[in-house]
Amino acid sequence: MYTASDLRKGLKIELDGYPYEVTEYNFVKPGKGQAMYKCRIKNLLTQTTQDRTFREVDSIGKPDLEQRNVRFSYEDGQHYVFTDPKTYEEFSLNAKDLGEARYFLTDDIEVSLLFHNGAVIGVEFVKPFVEKQIVETEPGVRGDTATNVTKPAKIDSGHEIRVPLFISQGDWVRIDTRTGEYAERVARR
Amino acid sequence: MTARPPGPGPGPAHPLALRSRLLAAIRGFFAGRGFVEVETPVRIAAPALETHIDAEPSGDRWLRTSPELHMKRLLADGWPRLFQMGPCFRRGEHGALHHPEYTMLEWYRAPGDCEAILDDARALLPEAARAATGSPAARRSGIGIALDGPWELMTVADAFRRWAGWDPVAAFDADRFDLDLVDRVEPALPRDRPVVLTDYPAAAAALARLKPADPRVAERWELYLGGVEVANAYTELTDPVEQRARFEACAADRRARHRDVYPLDEAFLAALARLPPTGGIALGVDRLAMLLAGAESLDAVMAFRE
Numbered sequence: 001m002y003t004a005s006d007l008r009k010g011l012k013i014e015l016d017g018y019p020y021e022v023t024e025y026n027f028v029k030p031g032k033g034q035a036m037y038k039c040r041i042k043n044l045l046t047q048t049t050q051d052r053t054f055r056e057v058d059s060i061g062k063p064d065l066e067q068r069n070v071r072f073s074y075e076d077g078q079h080y081v082f083t084d085p086k087t088y089e090e091f092s093l094n095a096k097d098l099g100e101a102r103y104f105l106t107d108d109i110e111v112s113l114l115f116h117n118g119a120v121i122g123v124e125f126v127k128p129f130v131e132k133q134i135v136e137t138e139p140g141v142r143g144d145t146a147t148n149v150t151k152p153a154k155i156d157s158g159h160e161i162r163v164p165l166f167i168s169q170g171d172w173v174r175i176d177t178r179t180g181e182y183a184e185r186v187a188r189r
Numbered sequence: 190m191t192a193r194p195p196g197p198g199p200g201p202a203h204p205l206a207l208r209s210r211l212l213a214a215i216r217g218f219f220a221g222r223g224f225v226e227v228e229t230p231v232r233i234a235a236p237a238l239e240t241h242i243d244a245e246p247s248g249d250r251w252l253r254t255s256p257e258l259h260m261k262r263l264l265a266d267g268w269p270r271l272f273q274m275g276p277c278f279r280r281g282e283h284g285a286l287h288h289p290e291y292t293m294l295e296w297y298r299a300p301g302d303c304e305a306i307l308d309d310a311r312a313l314l315p316e317a318a319r320a321a322t323g324s325p326a327a328r329r330s331g332i333g334i335a336l337d338g339p340w341e342l343m344t345v346a347d348a349f350r351r352w353a354g355w356d357p358v359a360a361f362d363a364d365r366f367d368l369d370l371v372d373r374v375e376p377a378l379p380r381d382r383p384v385v386l387t388d389y390p391a392a393a394a395a396l397a398r399l400k401p402a403d404p405r406v407a408e409r410w411e412l413y414l415g416g417v418e419v420a421n422a423y424t425e426l427t428d429p430v431e432q433r434a435r436f437e438a439c440a441a442d443r444r445a446r447h448r449d450v451y452p453l454d455e456a457f458l459a460a461l462a463r464l465p466p467t468g469g470i471a472l473g474v475d476r477l478a479m480l481l482a483g484a485e486s487l488d489a490v491m492a493f494r495e
Binding site: 005026029031032034038 | 239240241242281282283284285286287363364366367368370371372375393395411418421
């Protein structure tokens with residue numbers, strides 16, 4: 001268990017069975033009263049935030065969280081299999097576990113998995129940008145370098161993103177996995 | 190120690206220059222009203238016992254959390270009007286509105302009461318603000334607070350009934366009181382004028398006298414500017430028997446919470462019997478300077494922060 005004085009930005013705590021991260025925290029102490037900590041906390045399962053004030057008398061749960069850095073091995077149609085390069089332990093995740101991240105996987109890419117009570121609750125790419133090839137889009141408009149006008153384009157995983165008009169089928173693009181958005185075109189053959 | 194973040198360079202517009210004008214104006218205000226400025230020990234043998242205030246040890250003594258007990262000893266010797274402005278220390282208090290070392294202004298009137306102190310505060314704040322910034326106003330989160338306009342007085346019971354849905358005078362609950370004060374009452378207080386919360390529950394009296402006409406409440410008020418607590422005033426408790434009982438109850442409470450227990454200040458308790466009816470106040474100078482500067486954190490008005 002934590003006590004209120006352990007609270008700080010970034011601390012992960014457990015409330016009502018849910019893991020939360022403290023995203024903001026302020027020390028407050030009224031007049032002759034006790035020290036309190038006004039926090040903004042983010043539910044790590046739902047990503048929703050709320051405000052919560054903790055008192056000195058409150059004891060705060062410590063979540064069973066584990067972070068593992070693993071590499072993507074293969075997909076068998078139903079499962080996505082990752083391997084811990086140090087222990088060779090395998091982790092088999094489904095599409096729901098991975099969410100949008102499954103569209104951005106590439107061979108051997110390094111991914112950080114966050115487990116809560118043994119279940120995966122978070123997937124992050126260690127390097128947030130990935131390179132993907134455009135497999136389907138309307139023909140590119142040569143010379144139109146505007147990036148604020150976009151068109152749909154499919155990447156090799158079948159996922160559709162928005163890209164600028166000058167992108168052509170076969171081009172490689174860099175995608176920010178945190179937002180799922182196009183970042184830039186990359187030269188690659 | 191880190192230097193304060195960038196802002197205006199050294200010069201009259203700098204918050205430290207504002208602060209300097211504020212300090213001078215405060216001293217001028219009290220000198221003009223016949224107050225004597227005193228300097229009492231910073232390292233003391235017996236900090237006032239309060240459940241939630243921890244003193245910083247300094248060798249075999251402690252750094253003062255307030256000059257209150259020594260100032261009352263001087264008042265008991267017959268000084269009628271005293272003030273002091275200087276450093277105080279509270280262990281572990283760190284935040285946008287807290288710093289373990291800060292500047293406190295205290296003033297006392299003997300004879301006097303917390304009403305007389307309120308009159309002083311109403312005169313001091315606009316005058317000091319005008320000297321510091323050219324305008325009798327404070328500012329918090331962009332909202333101006335006219336210090337020379339009406340001050341809104343509200344009892345703690347009314348504020349809690351209105352915004353927290355219960356009456357802490359009828360039935361006190363210390364943990365709930367603190368939590369609802371910061372979560373419900375302080376955020377709801379009017380932002381555009383000075384607000385004075387009065388008539389604190391007897392259980393939150395600290396060193397204040399209970400109201401003779403209604404002993405369920407203490408003669409204590411607190412000033413809020415823009416929802417920020419700035420000053421705490423009492424009609425001082427002058428009964429040495431009750432004061433000793435409160436200190437002892439507090440010592441037991443601190444012991445139960447595994448916190449340091451400070452010795453009783455016997456010289457203070459002996460002097461208390463000779464103290465006439467007295468009004469007194471502690472005002473956070475750093476917070477006032479911050480509010481006059483329109484800053485959101487004490488960082489702006491402290492030359493250095495830990």
